[in-house]
Amino acid sequence: MLECWLILRQIITKETLMPKTFLPLDSSLYDYMLEHGVREPVLARGLREETAKLEFSAMQISPDQAQVMAMLVKLANAKRIIEIGSFTGYSALIMAQALPQDGQLVCCDISKEWTDIGQSYWQQAGLAQKIDLRLAPALDTLQALKQQQQQFDLAFIDADKENYSAYYDICFELLKPGGLILVDNVFWGGWVVDLAQQDADTLAIRDLNQKIAQDPRVDICMLPIGDGLTLARKKHAS
Ligand code: CA
Numbered sequence: 001m002l003e004c005w006l007i008l009r010q011i012i013t014k015e016t017l018m019p020k021t022f023l024p025l026d027s028s029l030y031d032y033m034l035e036h037g038v039r040e041p042v043l044a045r046g047l048r049e050e051t052a053k054l055e056f057s058a059m060q061i062s063p064d065q066a067q068v069m070a071m072l073v074k075l076a077n078a079k080r081i082i083e084i085g086s087f088t089g090y091s092a093l094i095m096a097q098a099l100p101q102d103g104q105l106v107c108c109d110i111s112k113e114w115t116d117i118g119q120s121y122w123q124q125a126g127l128a129q130k131i132d133l134r135l136a137p138a139l140d141t142l143q144a145l146k147q148q149q150q151q152f153d154l155a156f157i158d159a160d161k162e163n164y165s166a167y168y169d170i171c172f173e174l175l176k177p178g179g180l181i182l183v184d185n186v187f188w189g190g191w192v193v194d195l196a197q198q199d200a201d202t203l204a205i206r207d208l209n210q211k212i213a214q215d216p217r218v219d220i221c222m223l224p225i226g227d228g229l230t231l232a233r234k235k236h237a238s
Helices: 002-017 026-036 042-052 063-075 090-098 112-124 138-147 160-174 190-191 200-213
Strands: 080-084 103-109 131-135 152-157 174-186 217-223 229-234
Touching: 026 063, 042 063, 042 090, 063 090, 063 152, 063 174, 063 229, 080 090, 080 138, 080 160, 080 229, 090 103, 090 112, 090 152, 103 112, 103 138, 112 131, 138 160, 152 160, 160 174, 160 200, 190 200, 200 217, 200 229
Parallel strands: 080 103, 080 152, 103 131, 152 174
Antiparallel strands: 174 229, 217 229
């Protein structure tokens, strides 16, 4: 009897916790959102469409996520951004465009082939002077920036998942108080809640999600956009 009650209580609690306003995003609603909530620059669209033809096109963020990120850059009044994992440069193009004229974006990647595509679009968009591409393992670049005591207002982490936790730690140190870390792919296609998935990437993302949830140094928010985007804002010293 007690067991039945416990199960019933679990069901009731789950249903109570699911917000009444939760609305699954079907394709017609998604299209509506793109039409009414996204202003994608022509060049960005061209880059996104060119990237869509590539084998690893799923690594590119969606236009609605790009819109959120551009808004965050502006809301945070960011002047200096660090991006870890640039792929073909779409997110960098979007964020650089949202930066003020004297803003700077440091991009970390290891692929010349992919970032060459981005560089061509950055130049066409007149943004090349804002973007400092570092072709090297990101941890090396981050360590060098730390040694130079460089500081950033915003960090976007979207590279190899096994190093996610290390990227988070060093980005936290590079951020000014009040600065924002964005972590991409925090849902990992839903595998974060599928315990049958025990591969290294899934475990790394689960570990970082847990770590951020329990990190008292940051304010947090996990957005169900794209493949899940976590916002972690570095608190000011109290
Ligand atoms: Ca991603």
